Amino acid sequence: MIAIGLESSANKIGVGIILHPDDGSTPQVLANVRHTYVTPPGEGFLPKDTARHHRAWAVKLVKKALREARITPKDVDCICFTKGPGMGAPLQSAAITARMLSLLWGKQLVGVNHCVGHIEMGRLITGSTNPVVLYVSGGNTQVIAYSSQRYRIFGETLDIAVGNCLDRFARTLCISNDPAPGYNIEQLAKKGKKLVDLPYTVKGMDISMSGILAAIDGLAVQYGLDGEWNDAEEEAASDDSESAKPTRADLCFSLQETVYSMLVEITERAMAHVGSKEVLIVGGVGCNERLQEMMGIMARDRGGTVHATDERYCIDNGIMIAQAGLLAYKSGSTTPLKDSTCTQRFRTDEVFVKWRD
Amino acid sequence: MTLITQGAEAHLYKTTFLSPSIPAALKIRPSKPYRHPILDRRLTRQRVLQEARCLARLVREGVNVPGVLGVDWDLNSVHSLKGVEKGEKGVGAGAWILMEWIPGCVVRVVISRWEKYLSSRSHSQGNGSVQAEKEEEEAKILALLRRVGAAVGILHKAGVVHGDLTTSNLILRGTGADADAEEEWKDGQEPNLEGDVVLIDFGLASQSIQDEDRAVDLYVLERAFGSTHPRTEPLFGEVLEGYRASYRGSGSVLKRLEDVRMRGRKRSMLG
Numbered sequence: 245m246i247a248i249g250l251e252s253s254a255n256k257i258g259v260g261i262i263l264h265p266d267d268g269s270t271p272q273v274l275a276n277v278r279h280t281y282v283t284p285p286g287e288g289f290l291p292k293d294t295a296r297h298h299r300a301w302a303v304k305l306v307k308k309a310l311r312e313a314r315i316t317p318k319d320v321d322c323i324c325f326t327k328g329p330g331m332g333a334p335l336q337s338a339a340i341t342a343r344m345l346s347l348l349w350g351k352q353l354v355g356v357n358h359c360v361g362h363i364e365m366g367r368l369i370t371g372s373t374n375p376v377v378l379y380v381s382g383g384n385t386q387v388i389a390y391s392s393q394r395y396r397i398f399g400e401t402l403d404i405a406v407g408n409c410l411d412r413f414a415r416t417l418c419i420s421n422d423p424a425p426g427y428n429i430e431q432l433a434k435k436g437k438k439l440v441d442l443p444y445t446v447k448g449m450d451i452s453m454s455g456i457l458a459a460i461d462g463l464a465v466q467y468g469l470d471g472e473w474n475d476a477e478e479e480a481a482s483d484d485s486e487s488a489k490p491t492r493a494d495l496c497f498s499l500q501e502t503v504y505s506m507l508v509e510i511t512e513r514a515m516a517h518v519g520s521k522e523v524l525i526v527g528g529v530g531c532n533e534r535l536q537e538m539m540g541i542m543a544r545d546r547g548g549t550v551h552a553t554d555e556r557y558c559i560d561n562g563i564m565i566a567q568a569g570l571l572a573y574k575s576g577s578t579t580p581l582k583d584s585t586c587t588q589r590f591r592t593d594e595v596f597v598k599w600r601d
Numbered sequence: 602m603t604l605i606t607q608g609a610e611a612h613l614y615k616t617t618f619l620s621p622s623i624p625a626a627l628k629i630r631p632s633k634p635y636r637h638p639i640l641d642r643r644l645t646r647q648r649v650l651q652e653a654r655c656l657a658r659l660v661r662e663g664v665n666v667p668g669v670l671g672v673d674w675d676l677n678s679v680h681s682l683k684g685v686e687k688g689e690k691g692v693g694a695g696a697w698i699l700m701e702w703i704p705g706c707v708v709r710v711v712i713s714r715w716e717k718y719l720s721s722r723s724h725s726q727g728n729g730s731v732q733a734e735k736e737e738e739e740a741k742i743l744a745l746l747r748r749v750g751a752a753v754g755i756l757h758k759a760g761v762v763h764g765d766l767t768t769s770n771l772i773l774r775g776t777g778a779d780a781d782a783e784e785e786w787k788d789g790q791e792p793n794l795e796g797d798v799v800l801i802d803f804g805l806a807s808q809s810i811q812d813e814d815r816a817v818d819l820y821v822l823e824r825a826f827g828s829t830h831p832r833t834e835p836l837f838g839e840v841l842e843g844y845r846a847s848y849r850g851s852g853s854v855l856k857r858l859e860d861v862r863m864r865g866r867k868r869s870m871l872g
Contacts, residue, residue, distance in 0.1 A: 389828065396828045402864060439639050446805075448764065448821035501637045508635055509609070516609040517767055517825065541635040546607065 245321045246274070247573065248309065248345075249566025250302075252338035253330025253358050254382055255281040255289040257298040259309040260563025261320075264570055271368060271570075274313035276556060276563040277305050286418045286471075288411065291333035298337035306341065309562070317349040322578065324569025327355035328590030330383065335586040343584055354569040355579040358560075359384060359592040362526040363395060364571060365564030370551035376520045378511045378539070379592075381527030381560070382407030382426075385451070385507070386592060387514045393597045398514040399449030406503055407529045409453040413499060416461050416470050417492055424559075429496045430532050436497025438490050444502060449513060451506045460499050469495065504535045508542050521548035530558045571599040602627065610648070610804050615702065618670055624702035625670060630804075631695045642675075648804055649674045649696040655761045655806040656700070662759035665752060665774075665799045667700040703799050705775040708749065709768035709829055714792035715742055716832050743839045745773075745794045750843025752798040753818065758848040762814045764805030767825035772799045816857035819844065823862075 245266070251258040258278035264271045281297040283289050310316070325342035326335060346353045363377050377388040377395070385401040404412075407426060414425030419432065442459050445452040464470045469492050490498070511523055523543055525536060536552045543550045557564065575598040602616045611630045618625035630649055632641050653672045660668045674696045719738065749771060756763060763770070774797040807814070819841070827834045841858075845851045 391828060392831045398824070398828055439637050444640070444644065448817050449824065501640060505633075505636045505640060513609040513765070516607070517769060517829070538635040542633070545634070 245570060246315065246319050247322050247324050247566040247570035248320050249324040249562040249569055250338040250342050251326045251560055251562045251565045252298045252334050253326050254334060254560060255294050256560045257301050257305060257337065258560060258562035259305040260561055260566045261309050261313040262563055262566040262570060273563055275309040276561055277309050278561055279305060282422045285420050286415050288415060291331045295333035295337055298334055302337055302341040320351055322352045322354050322569060322573045324354045324356050324565045326358050326565055328587040329358055330588065332588050339584060339586040343581065352578045353581065353584045354573050355584060356565045356569045357590055357592060357595045360395060360595050361564035361568040364568040365557050366524045366526040366553055368567055369553045369557050370524060372522045372524050372551045375522035375524035375551060376511060376514045376518060377524045377526060378507060379527045380406050380507060380529035382411055384527060387510050388592060389514060389518045395592045395597060397593050399510040402450050402452045403454040406453060406507065409457045409503060412457060413460055416464050418472055426529060430534060432493050433496040433500045436493035438494040439501060440490050440494060440498040442498055442502045444506065446506055446509060449510055451510060456503060460495055464495060500534055504538050508538050512542050515546065523550045525552045526558060528559045531555050575599040626667060626700045626702050627697060629695060629697045645696050646674045649698055651807060652803045653698055655803045655808060659759055659761055664755055664759050665797055667703050667801060669698065669700055671699040673697055703772050703774060703801065705772045705796060707769050708771040708773055711773055711792055711794065712768060712830050712833055718791055741794045743836065746836055746839040747843030748798045750840040751847040752800055754844045754847025754851055756800055757815045760808055760810050761806055762809045762818045763800065763803065764807060765802065766818055766822035768829055770802045772801055774799050812854050812857040815854045816861045819858050820861045
């Protein structure tokens, strides 16, 4: 069976095509294409402009994916799209495209929860069977474990997502958004040495990020590090490593060290509680190598393993929607045209996971 | 010294104190190599001291918790500080706390045994006469859940919030001479639901009398309950009933709990 997946919940629009061979062997990725809406340094992406970008790219990407997969619309069994959660206007682009294709090709629709898409793709790529999942991205931060047909949320952020915290700090420092603000923070943090004191906010199994962002934004302003870059100043500061004044790199380093410690801590607590030895990191922030490294050290000390994927599958993509959608389709769920809406609010634990026992 | 369990934060060992006949629980917080050494020292020190202070206070107030026998919050502190200054990696300090040994079984295990026991019985029998027996069984578990709620209430009344309430952090103190009979249990056998509920693991506890902190405590327990005991989750209301009855002021905490429940992200705003 073949499914096409459309994803556009944030600033990426992705189309993926997956094949589940009839003999039950390993699913194959036939195509996985994506385009990102990149804004200038210091700016975030606005829903309206992002949606316009997605609308302009949707048809091109579908055509490209079909070409790459060497299939025709006739070969497709179902059309999967992100139902939510995400930003309203961008979400609509994929939903409308999916509806159009459904009417045009006469195929069934399957609405997919974005988070479940990440989890199912992560499970497929890494082959981990029943891991504790850390889902970290620009819009979501959750620690998830599977139990009785639901992906249950053990801990989550109470305010902003970790990716959002990093992205917004990148905006404060006017760091480039290309290819991604988080990636550029990671590169800059590699040069950081000094750890500045930041709040450490684990609350029960949950965490809170907004206070940390306010604190580090305040530090950036206090040391005059916000706004446009001044290269000469930056170099002088990095030469003089003994000075009390932290550099941009130090701030990025401290922010990463603090928030990732919090993430690893709640993941470890969930592992201890569920008695699981496997961790799966999914979502855009999951590409971060420092986070993967810290998680790896934690897991090793517990005698466990970490599974992570690379940017093709970590960052939002269409193939994960196709994968989760096809699993749902094979277990008999489809979304009638009149229900093929999208929504900003759609919790991971609302989905009834029919395809697992 | 035998390793009992490796929690997220610490390793728990069973050892003895003063005389070989007095068992004690030694909780070692090793340094977390994944964390930056400075951050690690700060957190380890903060938490172990917090834990000792909370336990000391609770013992004084007569709450059912293990007593503290000793604590060290900065293992080889001189060495590790030097290491940090030299820029060496992974030399954070560890800490330990020695506590009274509580014999018994954690509530998580007791409840899952009860769930198994119940399902094994519903398979083997199915006629009407079992109904009364079933209700009797249910009354026992409800009483246990109320005792759990009451234990949390008494803790809060003493001015401490736990910070990590799960059914793994509650021990049903073994009664009688065979207090160590934790291991001997076969599938489908009726578990013992009697005994005092003792709260353990105050690694994330803090002193607070605010409704907010207390409500978050209950919320953490509620969520942990839902994820570990989906079958018993419908009975969680009984825990809250036990809590309500345990001290004055519980009413406003339970009201606050409703706000806390609404806090998770991306909830449907319908209804």
